[in-house]
Amino acid sequence: MKRVGKIRRFVFGLGTLAIVLCACAILAGGCGWLAHPGETAAEGRRRHMRNLALDKQELMSDIDTVLLLDKPSKLSDKRIP
Secondary structure (H helix, E strand, C coil): CHHHHHHHHHHHHHHHHHHHHHHHHHHHHCCHHHCCCCCCHHHHHHHHHHHHHHHHHHHHHHHHHHCCCCCCCCCCCCCCC
16 A cells, blocks of 8 residues: 555656646747747737737627617617717
């Protein structure tokens, strides 16, 4: 039984080490490996800004839908100009 405990500790330690090493490799590499081939830094920045703007637009649309602000209210038959 002592042998099984030692093996479990060894496997756990090895797995933990592998996860830590992978995390360090990803952190050290940065986002450079995500760049599209042939894309300049300015093009990448514009693509990121466009994606952020679209994400913000979709988020605002979702919030309006949840708060029922996307449709006119039908509580009254009087139209407000």
